[in-house]
Amino acid sequence: MAGLTREKRTADDRLPDRVMVGLLAKTFPPTLVDAVVKEAGVGEQRTRVLPAGLTVYFTLALWVWARAGYDAVLGRLLDGLAWIRADWGGKTVPTTGAIAKARARLGWQVMEALFGEVAGPVGDQGTPGAFWRDRRVCSVDGLAVDVPDTTANDEAFCRPDPRRPPQVRVIALAECATGAVIDAVVEGDRSAAHRRAVQLADSVDENTLLLAGRSFAGAEVWSSLTERGLWLVWRTDSAAGPPVEVLDDGTYLADLWTGPTMAGTPVRVRVVEYTVEGEEGEDPESFTLITSLTDPDKAPAIELAQLYARRWRIRESISVIKDKRAGEPDLRSKSPEVVYQETWALLCVYQAIRDLVWAAVTGVGLDASRISLKPWRGGSC
Incomplete structure (x- = not known):
């Protein structure tokens, strides 16, 4: 100029x-x-x-x-x-x-502790979409992050595809309306995600409605969470089982079993099936939700579908920060200790960005979940 x-x-x-x-x-x-x-x-x-x-x-x-x-x-x-x-x-x-x-x-523990100091929900009753039927709407979701392919990392972290680098897994629980992370787990193996959902649920009280994707459904974890008083609306790959009772709104009750042989005591769930029309040129997508809310009058199917559409997804949320050149691993750390450190730092920076968004919308009536951020281009200096 x-x-x-x-x-x-x-x-x-x-x-x-x-x-x-x-x-x-x-x-x-x-x-x-x-x-x-x-x-x-x-x-x-x-x-x-x-x-x-x-x-x-x-x-x-x-x-x-x-x-x-x-x-x-x-x-x-x-x-x-x-x-x-x-x-x-x-x-x-x-x-x-x-x-x-x-x-x-x-080390990495200090970064985990730093994240713990700022993690938690921020929405209140006046926050658009933060509550449904007086329950805070939260979501649990997982993300795999590529790490450098070193001998130490290969031994410490899972490699689901031999053609891909090792990965560290992040499973997080967040408030859907604001995107604020409430709690998270960072781990090297591919432990069953549904068990981590139980662990993370310790960070919320019974006044919570928890949304989750297909990786988390399971009768044992379902029972554990509903016994704590949480309301659940989760997606599943297929119907829980044959209809036990068809309800007036077209949804139906079915049994979710603890094992493939239908042994033990089944868990009664309500199944909601629907299809979402795709954008121009895209195929429609079918959804099967299972929910602990079995009364259609108190939990209309259309409202449950709308709730699920607002589910917080960690991959989309973290993408505004995780900006690497094609072919590069997401992290730069060559040893497991520092991989954990860098991953907790990623969650910390994400929380700082959500803090900025929350400060921008507070008092002006905007819906924080509607604010999107372009990936940060930090440059190569």
Whole structure:
């Protein structure tokens, strides 16, 4: 642009960086980071080039500039953090090896603890779509994240396809209306997802309606969750069983069994079947939902279908951050410990973005779930 000085262009180039660093500092203020570092016991005993608190912010910033190298990420981070911590502003960017050692010293538990400090629902009774029949509407969903194909990662993480790199799994429970994550599990194996749903449900009370996809349906987990008082609306690949009773609205009751031989005590569910017309050129999609809400008058089928359409999906939500070049793994960490660290940092950054969205819609009557974000292009620095 004619007449624009080099200094002005540089300031303009750095402004988005500083906004993103400011977002991280707002969601994770230095006092919180320092407290979590102290509680995790990873604070340094002597002065280091990269203190633990700064390493926490660096690990978060790896997702802000997902395509950049270590030194470039730290350089931009220090520019943005100078106004928060004066003692960090004059630091020299160390070598990549020194940065890697600092991440290894930090470990992953501190990032999990940091996520735990900011996780949780944020919607209230006035939040559009947050509640249905006085129940908070939540969803559980899973995501597989590619990690670098190293010997250590191959031994620690599952590889469902020999042609693909190893993967770490994230299973998360979120509030559908706001996208805020309430709790999450990060693991290396492919443990049955429905068992993780039971574990995550400990983070909500009985005033919850829980939506889930096809990976989570199962009689045992169903019984466990309904006994806690949760209402369930889950998708399944096929009907639970032959109709036991056809209801007036065309839905029907069926039995969900604990095993393939129909042994034990069945679980009675209501089955809702419907088809959604596709966009132009797309085939229609058929849905089969099973629900613990067996009374059509109290839970009309059309409302259940509309609820399921608003189900929070982790893959779509995380995609605004997880922006890598084609063929690259989603994570850059070459050892399992740091893979876990980086994955928890991904959830932290996602929560910071949801915090920003929530702040934008609060008080103006907007539906947070209707706000979409384009993938963040952090550039290669």
